[in-house]
Amino acid sequence: MHQYFFIKTYGCQMNEYDSEKLNDLLEFNGFKASNNFEDSDIAILNTCHIREKASEKLYSDLGRLSIFKENKKKIGKNMQIIVTGCVAQAEGDEIIKRNKNVDYILGPQNFHKLPGVLKNKKTQKVHSEFSYKQKFDSLVPSAKKNVSKLVTIQEGCDKFCSFCVVPYTRGAEFSRPVEQIFAEIKHLSNNGAKEVTLLGQNVSSYNSEIFEDGVKKKVSLGYLCSIITKINGLKRIRYLTSHPNDIDQNLINEHKENSKMMPFLHLPVQAGSNKILKNMNRKHTREFYLRLIKKIKENVADMAFSSDFIVGYPEETDSDFQETLDLIEKVKFASSYSFKYSARPGTPASIKKIQVSEEVSNKRLEKIQAVLNQYQTQFNLSFLNKTVEVLFSGVGRKNNQFVGRTPHLQPVHVTSNLNIIGKLLKVKLLRLTAFSFHGKLVE
């Protein structure tokens, strides 16, 4: 009899990638995917630790699952509960101690051990080693066919921004070998993928080594992009997330010369005040960031930018916040994410004396989101009545409706009698509703 599993994914795209790979691995080992926890023998929670809210979600889900498991026991059935991901790494021992119904804890570099672990009788165990190489070496080719795919190429972070848990939950930076990444993307392309988003907590610090004419050579992200470009079926390359200090000329040149490189860069700045940037240990100034944006635009005229922002960071005053708004006005981001600062256990920022009040943080968040939305709308409006290339990846809610993305990642809806999924087609953008376009196919 088959055992059924269901994975719930919290947080970022790196977790989405991990969940898909875990799914592939379990199916490869004879387990079957289910659509919900209720019908599963194995419940997997792939968790996120980045902000308090994300962690809290795990604990409330765990509470409900625990009761469900106990009810199942009463009717003679079992369900194993597995916690993976960043909360597993950070709080694994506490989770096990606090909840007797949790069977295994597997940190982000340990989920590949699950098929083996499930064969053990001994439960209530924590696996939290940093074993990147074994993890990536254990993965199996993806079975799911999609037009747009995520591929992790780098994991971990050596930057230690004062607010961030990533260096502790994902560990030190590790880059996968070029050949391994190439083989994975080639397989995806053979299965219909047209676009790939290369993932890493610090993707622009990707570095690896290759042998050229018997000589060892260091290579970076720009080189990797130039290599995967050779895969014919692949039409678009994206990558995320970049740190401003790691964008090198090679990468900029690749954007300039390679039409598969999409003109959209997620480049978090977090804040616009030099005092706050210094406190955050970002190791760059606002001037450096603005110069970098200018330089990239001089090289790649149609490049658009998105960013992450944190408001209410310890010691952030009204005038610091104004500097963030001023930076936003200067860059005019195409889209962005903004968050209220969340004090995370074990980070240097969490022990700062002067924390900003909830009330002030809420007001700043409201303000920054209104300003960011305004620039996003302004950016989108500049595309109305223009014709752009759209890569179609799915169906819309209405009959014969298809959904795709522009080079700048804007969603576009069109109607078509033919199935256009997987096609790169010219579309005239006619209407903008909230943050997505409605258009018509040209020819």
Ligand code: 5AD
């Ligand atoms: N509080 C709020 N936002 C955070 N981020 C990371 N750590 C925190 C925190 N402690 C945000 C940053 C980062 C994004 C992924 O999450 O903006 O770029």
Ligand code: SF4
């Ligand atoms: Fe966290 Fe900073 Fe590393 Fe990004 S660069 S993962 S914000 S420590």
